Amino acid sequence: MARTIQVGFVTPILLFLAASAWAQPQAAPTALVHYSFDDDLLDTGPDTFSVFQFGQGSVTLSSTQRFSGYRSVELRDVPGDHAFPELQGYFPLRTKGKLYLHFALMMTDPFEELNIALAGPKWFTLRKDGIGFWLKTANGYLTEVSDSMPKKLFLMRSFVWYVFDISYDIDKGVYDLTIRQDGVEAPVAAVREHPNAPNQPGSRVDKFSFIGDHDTDASKVVYYVDDVLVGVDEAIVHQRFAAPGRRKLFVDYWLSAQRARVSRPAPLPMMNLSDLGIGPAETAALRQDQASDLLGGVLAGTLSEVPDTVAQRSQAILRSVIAWRAGSAALKAGDAEFALTQFDQASQLSPSSTLFQMDAVMALAHLGRWDEADRRLAGIAPQWRDDPRLPATLAILGLARGDLDGVERQIRDGAESSGLMAEQYFLTLLWKGDSTKAERFAESMLARGSAVDRSWWSERLGDAAFLTGDIPRARSFYEASLAEHTQPRSVWLKLSDVYFKLGDIEKERTFRERVYGGLRER
């Protein structure tokens, strides 16, 4: 489901009251999003909407069909193109309370499939925090997906506008839905307290989407959407827009994301079997017990239980690895409490494994239990002294606790010798506010790097220049990076920032819309 239009998360309440009076939510909610598609504020971006027009389908403004005002959005899907057009909008993550969704929709042929959804951080999957609310058409019927099953609502008519009002109760995991046909007072459908799509209370939402079909690629649906409004039952303090379509500059978003990435304690990569406490003696035991293949299965994730027939000594080895894998998966998923129990269980079964113990430290760091993390770290540090993963691990721990000076000291000496360490060192300098030192370091890396490295370090130099306020210099580094970049998405966005700062709105939009798409009349 894609991204499109935005008008103002801060749009005054009067604006959305301009839509048809009966179609408004019962309470007077605060608008999170309102797209009437009639004004000029159609800037795509991470805080507004995106338009996806891959394949042969399209998402365009239409002035021939509209419910109110003088324009709507037309979505046109093409079968067999292995893609679908999408209008996807974003709003601040809602974790509790109620959320109101309102929109008007008209189809040219209801027998073609469309899908409309509200979803959360787990995107458009049918599970908690994934799809919360889901409507689709099937065999001409508008259908809701509630409690993981499709339920027919009514047979739709072609070229008739329908107005939808949904009150989505996040805490209870239910919704009320009312659909009215344009010009008809009685609703054509009204349901109360239906379970949300996956029947999961507390399923969070932060985006909506309008698409054609997503699986069979058979839909040639053409439909129109107007007056999209998302509101809440409580006031939300919004940040102002820093630039078109975004509340922070892309450079700042990028830096925040990098910091979140590298400072999140995560399981360490396994380098060899001895990390798991499996030395020559254990290997021999596994072989004698004919359990070597089982170990392979455990490591590949295809085996999660040890047959009772396996000898005790090999059982302990295998179970320790199973527990460690479960802990790693949990830590990656953010469940550090469970991860810690698994790592500790693995350590009990295989006390000689240094990796299990270090991963337990990472889980403790994730939980912010620093005293215990430090105590355990001190206990295993001698065994890790010569391990190449140690500096990066300590840096992650330092970043997680916000000790930037300590991190810089920790990785300064080895920074130039390793790509990952160099990246981390550079970012640490930026986060400390030492852009000049960061720039000098990036220049030294640029001078010695390969073509790919040069592209990467040119971008980093652009970052440093941007943060010191030297925008023309940032532009030249970003452009140099672009010439050799294999995945230039981040550079495009940063160039959009650059041109915003330089006052070149056309180029600002050109680069931004390379990533988020744009909305135009056909």
Add this chain to the structure above:
Amino acid sequence: MRLGLYLMLMRNNMSRVPATLFLFTAPLLQQPAFGEGNSAAQLQQWVAGHNVAAIRALGPPALPQLVQLYKEAGNDEFKARVAQTFYELSWKSPEAKVALMKDVHTTNQALRLQVQWALGRVSNDQDVVDTLLANMRSDSNPLFRDKAACALAYDQIHLTEQQKVRLFGALIDALGDDKLDVRNIALLALQIHTGQTKNFNPGAPLREREQKVRLWQQWLAQYKSGL
């Protein structure tokens, strides 16, 4: 892991065709129609090189030639490549289904996995789902059981709602299997389809499991009645 990757790519609706793909395929549109000249060799080359975009640009008329390539493949490795191509194209094809079904019990690991994954993408015939269910429950190789469940969870894209009811019924039935791993993967497949577990614990005592299975059966009855 394929499940995770596919989940991310497809279910998150992030399965976008890269823009660069069209740069590559655009020239193909001006080439002679498929079937002329040296096209069979070209197709073979594209399959071997995993150039699915080029094959997709030819459209479904390429299917008979692909089926022929599969049937005449000299080795299982190339067959697996063709099966993977069927999977990615996701075009319904009775001929492809017949060809793939002949290898749905092969012991060649790469070929078996590709065949199991591709079948639901070329056909919604009942025997496809039945065969995958049988593999999920009874294959002697746990990997093949697991990946059959994976195919049932993600790849049955052409099923009608009635066929889905039948599939869900069979998966719910598999929650009562004697083998723990079968109960595990059946639950996982159901969870992927529905986002729910109904608190079924595959390792719980029989009586507790039976109670939860009844909840699933009630859910299925409601599903059926709404169609």
